[in-house]
Amino acid sequence: xxxxxxxxxxxxxxxxxxxxxxxxxxxxxxxxxxxxxxxxxxxxxxxxxxxxxxxxxxxxxxxxxxxxxxxxxxxxxxxxxxxxxxxxxxxxxxxxxxxxxxxxxxxxxxxxxxxxxxxxxxxxxxxxxxxxxxxxxxxxxxxxxxxxxxxxxxxxxxxxxxxxxxxxxxxxxxxxxxxxxxxxxxxxxxxxxxxxxxxxxxxxxxxxxxxxxxxxxxxxxxxxxxxxxxxxxxxxxxxxxxxxxxxxxxxxxxxxxxxxxxxxxxxxxxxxxxxxxxxxxxxxxxxxxxxxxxxxxxxxxxxxxxxxxxxxxxxxxxxxxxxxxxxxxxxxxxxxxxxxxxxxxxxxxxxxxxxxxxxxxxxxxxxxxxxxxxxxxxxxxxxxxxxxxxxxxxxxxxxxxxxxxxxxxxxxxxxxxxxxx
Amino acid sequence: xxxxxxxxxxxxxxxxxxxxxxxxxxxxxxxxxxxxxxxxxxxxxxxxxxxxxxxxxxxxxxxxxxxxxxxxxxxxxxxxxxxxxxxxxxxxxxxxxxxxxxxxxxxxxxxxxxxxxxxxxxxxxxxxxxxxxxxxxxxxxxxxxxxxxxxxxxxxxxxxxxxxxxxxxxxxxxxxxxxxxxxxxxxxxxxxxxxxxxxxxxxxxxxxxxxxxxxxxxxxxxxxxxxxxxxxxxxxxxxxxxxxxxxxxxxxxxxxxxxxxxxxxxxxxxxxxxxxxxxxxxxxxxxxxxxxxxxxxxxxxxxxxxxxxxxxxxxxxxxxxxxxxxxxxxxxxxxxxxxxxxxxxxxxxxxxxxxxxxxxxxxxxxxxxxxxxxxxxxxxxxxxxxxxxxxxxxxxxxxxxxxxxxxxxxxxxxxxxxxxx
Numbered sequence: 001x002x003x004x005x006x007x008x009x010x011x012x013x014x015x016x017x018x019x020x021x022x023x024x025x026x027x028x029x030x031x032x033x034x035x036x037x038x039x040x041x042x043x044x045x046x047x048x049x050x051x052x053x054x055x056x057x058x059x060x061x062x063x064x065x066x067x068x069x070x071x072x073x074x075x076x077x078x079x080x081x082x083x084x085x086x087x088x089x090x091x092x093x094x095x096x097x098x099x100x101x102x103x104x105x106x107x108x109x110x111x112x113x114x115x116x117x118x119x120x121x122x123x124x125x126x127x128x129x130x131x132x133x134x135x136x137x138x139x140x141x142x143x144x145x146x147x148x149x150x151x152x153x154x155x156x157x158x159x160x161x162x163x164x165x166x167x168x169x170x171x172x173x174x175x176x177x178x179x180x181x182x183x184x185x186x187x188x189x190x191x192x193x194x195x196x197x198x199x200x201x202x203x204x205x206x207x208x209x210x211x212x213x214x215x216x217x218x219x220x221x222x223x224x225x226x227x228x229x230x231x232x233x234x235x236x237x238x239x240x241x242x243x244x245x246x247x248x249x250x251x252x253x254x255x256x257x258x259x260x261x262x263x264x265x266x267x268x269x270x271x272x273x274x275x276x277x278x279x280x281x282x283x284x285x286x287x288x289x290x291x292x293x294x295x296x297x298x299x300x301x302x303x304x305x306x307x308x309x310x311x312x313x314x315x316x317x318x319x320x321x322x323x324x325x326x327x328x329x330x331x332x333x334x335x336x337x338x339x340x341x342x343x344x345x346x347x348x349x350x351x352x353x354x355x356x357x358x359x360x361x362x363x364x365x366x367x368x369x370x371x372x373x374x375x376x377x378x379x380x381x382x383x384x385x386x387x388x389x390x391x392x393x394x395x396x397x398x399x400x401x402x403x404x405x406x407x408x409x410x411x412x413x414x415x416x417x418x419x420x421x
Numbered sequence: 422x423x424x425x426x427x428x429x430x431x432x433x434x435x436x437x438x439x440x441x442x443x444x445x446x447x448x449x450x451x452x453x454x455x456x457x458x459x460x461x462x463x464x465x466x467x468x469x470x471x472x473x474x475x476x477x478x479x480x481x482x483x484x485x486x487x488x489x490x491x492x493x494x495x496x497x498x499x500x501x502x503x504x505x506x507x508x509x510x511x512x513x514x515x516x517x518x519x520x521x522x523x524x525x526x527x528x529x530x531x532x533x534x535x536x537x538x539x540x541x542x543x544x545x546x547x548x549x550x551x552x553x554x555x556x557x558x559x560x561x562x563x564x565x566x567x568x569x570x571x572x573x574x575x576x577x578x579x580x581x582x583x584x585x586x587x588x589x590x591x592x593x594x595x596x597x598x599x600x601x602x603x604x605x606x607x608x609x610x611x612x613x614x615x616x617x618x619x620x621x622x623x624x625x626x627x628x629x630x631x632x633x634x635x636x637x638x639x640x641x642x643x644x645x646x647x648x649x650x651x652x653x654x655x656x657x658x659x660x661x662x663x664x665x666x667x668x669x670x671x672x673x674x675x676x677x678x679x680x681x682x683x684x685x686x687x688x689x690x691x692x693x694x695x696x697x698x699x700x701x702x703x704x705x706x707x708x709x710x711x712x713x714x715x716x717x718x719x720x721x722x723x724x725x726x727x728x729x730x731x732x733x734x735x736x737x738x739x740x741x742x743x744x745x746x747x748x749x750x751x752x753x754x755x756x757x758x759x760x761x762x763x764x765x766x767x768x769x770x771x772x773x774x775x776x777x778x779x780x781x782x783x784x785x786x787x788x789x790x791x792x793x794x795x796x797x798x799x800x801x802x803x804x805x806x807x808x809x810x811x812x813x814x815x816x817x818x819x820x821x822x823x824x825x826x827x828x829x830x831x832x833x834x835x836x837x838x839x840x841x842x
Contacts, residue, residue: 014596016589043599071589073596080600163820168437168492168721171823175435175494178464179501184717203820274714275693292716293695296605300589304724306819387819398727398808399584399624402592 003034004105006321007048008056009041010073010140011080011111011118015154016161016302017313018140019074021110023067024317025138026056030064032325039102039410044078045109045118049091049419051098051412058408066403068314069393071302074405077111082118083420085125092125094417099126099133101413106134106324110317112141112152116332117357123330136320137332137353140313142299144195147359148351149334151386153316154299156309159199160387161301162188162243165294167203170210170241173290177239183230183281185291186211187274189298190245194218194363196298199383200243201375210241211374215273217247218363219372221256226277227284229373234287244273303400307389312346319348332356344385424455425526427742428469429477430462431561432501432532432539435494436575437582437723438734439561442531443495444488445738446559447477451485453746460523460831465499466530466539470512470840472519472833479829487824489735490814492723495826498532503539504841506546513546515838520547520554522834527555527745531738533562533573537753538778544751557741558753558774561734563720565616568780569772570755572807574737575720577730580620581808582722583609583664586715588624591631591662594711598660604651604702606712607632608695609719611666615639615784617719620804621664622796631662632795636694638668639784640793642677647698648705650794655708665694724821728810733767740769753777765806 008025010018022040029035040054041047047054054075056064067074085092099107109119116137123135139146144155166186173184190196194216203210212233215221233240248256257273274291281289312335319333331350338345367379375383393400429446431439443461450456461475462468468475475496477485488495506513520528530540537558544556560567565576587607594605611617615637624631633654636642654661669677678694695712702710733756740754752771759766788800796804814821 010596014593046600070592072592076599077596078600079597160819164724165718165722167820167823168723169717171491171493172435172717172721175431175498176500178497179467179499186718202818272696275696290716291714292718293712293714294718295711295713296590296593297586297607297713297715297718300593301586302589303585384818389819390813390816392811392813395811397623397805398581398810399588402588 003036005036005103006038006106006108007041007099007104008038008108009044009047009110010075010077011044011109011115012077013142013299014073014077015140015142015299016071016157016305017153017310018110019067019070019072020310020313021138021140021153021317022074023064024314025108025321026064028318028321032321034325035106036103039104040075043076044080045082046078046080046419048095048098049417051414051417053102053410054405055408055410059405063403063405068310069302069391070402071300081114082121085121088420091420095122096126096129096131097414099131102410105132108136108138108320110138110140112143113146113356113358113360116353120330120353120357123353134324134329135353136324136328137356138316138320139332139334142189142196143193145193145360146356147361148356150337150346151335153309153313155195156306156312156386157301158189158196158298159383160306161298161304162196162199162294163202163387164304166200166211166241166243169292170203173239173241180288181290182234182287183240183242183289185242185244185274185277185289187244187246187272187291187293190217191247192217192360194245197243197245198363198367198375198379199387201380202383202387208237211243212237212240213242213373214375215242215244215248216363216368216372217245217249218365219368220251221248223280227280230281231285242277244277246273248273302393305391306387307391308386310391315348323350330354344388424457426457426524427459427527427529428462428520428525429459429529430465430468430531431494431496431498432465432530432536433498434563434720435498436561436563436720437492437578437726438574438731439531440488440491440493440495441731441734442559442561442574442738444485445735446529446742447485449739449742453742455746456527457524460525461496464497465501466503467499467501467840469516469519470838472835472838474523474831475826476829476831480826484824484826489731490723490812491823492721502535503542506542509841512841513543516543517547517550517552518835520552523831526553529557529559529741531559531561533564534567534777534779534781537774541751541774541778544774555745555750556774557745558777559737559741560753560755563610563617564614566614566781567777568782569777571758571767572756574730574734576616577727577733577807578722579610579617579719580623580804581727582719582725583617583620583715584623584808585725587621587632587662587664590713591624594660594662601709602711603655603708604661604663604710606663606665606695606698606710608665608667608693608712608714611638612668613638613781615666618664618666619784619788619796619800620808622801623804623808629658632664633658633661634663634794635796636663636665636669637784637789637793638666638670639786640789641672642669644701648701651702652706663698665698667694669694723814726812727808728812729807731812736769744771751775765809
């Protein structure tokens with residue numbers, strides 16, 4: 001029997017290291033005679049529905065190796081969640097038609113919780129249809145909110161970016177505080193969980209180091225208490241560095257960012273949590289403030305990636321292919337921390353997709369200090385190893401020499417398809 | 422005659438490499454028997470007025486060497502401009518008292534245009550008073566707006582940060598554009614001049630690369646034209662990356678950032694140019710947008726500093742001391758580009774302080790494309806060498822191992838002094 005082809009796709013918000021996972025998948029698949037070509041979905045599952053398949057066999061060895069140090073999704077990602085098969089039979093049937101047309105026997109889906117749900121649905125549907133395809137999820141998310149796995153590839157690098165930026169901006173505001181800026185606010189990602197904001201806490205080596213205040217979505221925001229803490233910090237340290245989750249919220253669930261003023265038409269103003277907090281601090285204390293919103297910069301920052309994260313991202317891609325080769329199905333590789341080792345050690349195991357899909361792992365309360373504004377020793381012990389090591393990309397003309405693909409498309413064999421979404 | 426002591430201070434907004442200049446000053450001064458100790462002003466000129474002098478001779482060789490890779494102002498900076506001596510005689514007299522009390526014969530002031538003005542005033546006043554002190558300015562500013570010098574230490578590193586971030590975020594939005602974010606806006610510094618925004622243009626290697634639109638303070642913002650360009654770019658490329666100077670402005674001088682809505686009390690809302698542009702794009706085209714405000718992150722980002730910039734920052738510190746030792750006065754070191762060399766080469770010369778103080782160098786129109794949204798080949802030729810080379814700081818536990826000072830203060834000898842500012 002001729003080896004069957006592999007479908008790989010990237011899904012959801014991209015990261016600094018998701019292409020390292022792609023590199024792990026493709027290099028490992030290329031090394032096996034039992035697998036055919038790796039076709040990558042153009043823009044995730046959308047590429048499968050539209051029969052837009054990138055033929056990775058046309059890419060050079062050097063380009064594929066370069067994916068290891070190239071951020072974002074080289075094949076395009078998507079925000080597209082398949083509905084249940086009962087409500088949306090035609091999309092599932094279309095997937096199977098495309099898989100059949102291109103002799104695809106392996107489905108690798110690289111994403112967060114929603115994507116693992118998609119991978120699981122594809123596995124269930126194809127089993128019910130008796131279509132032989134091996135479905136393997138591959139974890140990825142800067143949010144670090146997947147269950148079972150100790151951490152998620154993508155998180156370590158954003159954590160490192162946030163910790164480094166907090167340290168650097170903290171030195172800046174400390175320099176300026178005597179006669180100018182006294183308060184600095186950095187807004188970071190994390191709509192539902194405070195993992196990323198927590199990582200800023202790694203910048204603090206001693207008591208008066210930044211960050212002085214971290215705002216987590218998990219801890220209800222109390223304006224009066226926050227403003228008091230800012231004042232106390234400025235009095236004691238001379239300045240105050242605040243790292244705020246975009247999802248920081250009041251007890252009733254209103255986002256701090258949404259609680260700002262309305263415009264003349266009654267629309268809530270754009271803003272984000274950083275400028276909203278700065279507005280409060282200025283109004284109450286009159287301190288000069290500066291603020292940053294990291295947004296995409298934080299998750300795309302391959303130039304300051306964590307070496308541990310890059311290794312883990314590659315390893316889950318490699319493991320996914322190895323699982324498929326030994327006949328596992330409807331699973332995903334997870335990262336397991338060796339609890340007994342004093343030094344940080346980890347290895348890969350597998351877990352059932354059904355247990356990962358649509359479950360969010362919150363930041364444990366025990367990682368957050370009692371006052372709600374910092375991280376505990378326990379939180380630090382969890383986070384610190386994940387930002388270990390540097391993995392500088394190559395540079396050319398002063399800029400990271402990220403690779404780009406030829407992106408040769410596989411010739412279509414089917415009529416075009418109208419998506420529902 | 423015993424060697425006289427040196428006063429060094431940092432002034433204005435700090436940079437990723439101003440401490441590399443301090444390192445150049447201190448290491449060079451330590452190497453000369455003709456100079457005494459280097460006293461650093463705590464928080465710039467304020468430290469001189471208050472007689473708050475940090476004794477750098479108490480710092481180890483390793484700590485001083487570590488300043489080369491530590492961002493921000495290790496001694497504290499200030500935003501404090503001395504008034505003219507006619508209006509403010511007591512502050513100038515106080516400076517001379519402090520210099521006398523501590524046998525200071527050399528005054529090195531490390532800053533931008535305002536600071537060179539201060540250095541020049543101190544030189545003029547002390548000459549008029551027959552107080553023998555050598556005054557040397559040392560250039561520093563991320564804004565790159567000092568005249569005479571080819572570039573300003575601090576600019577190359579912020580330029581590199583902005584170009585790298587634009588490339589990285591550009592890959593991110595390209596990955597997401599098919600089913601999610603189509604427009605990304607990065608707000609960068611530059612209230613009066615577009616040098617920093619221009620540097621983003623270095624990320625563009627080919628026609629469709631980001632940035633697709635750069636907004637310069639020098640080019641009047643026209644909303645209709647901008648929105649048309651965004652639409653055309655999304656249609657052609659699939660997404661659009663915009664880099665906006667914080668100082669982007671309408672023809673009448675109104676900042677784009679200030680033209681947003683008022684709150685219910687009639688106050689202009691906080692915001693910045695990035696969210697304001699996003700508001701426009703969403704309202705007009707309905708595209709999903711993301712935005713970042715780099716703020717302090719860009720100028721503190723020593724982790725991605727330009728090697729050329731670090732070398733130049735060190736070189737101007739070293740040259741300042743050498744100028745003093747050969748008897749130059751009321752000058753500053755400037756960076757001169759060798760126009761005849763095809764490869765980028767530079768050397769240091771001196772220029773009179775009086776010609777630098779309070780003069781701003783705008784971004785030449787010839788560096789900006791005809792349509793006002795990009796940089797020309799000429800602009801690129803000027804900018805490209807300034808971001809060349811990497812100078813990674815050492816890391817410890819996953820974070821840059823920046824140094825901090827003991828900061829031993831010199832014992833005060835004078836009564837305390839009430840500042841005017």
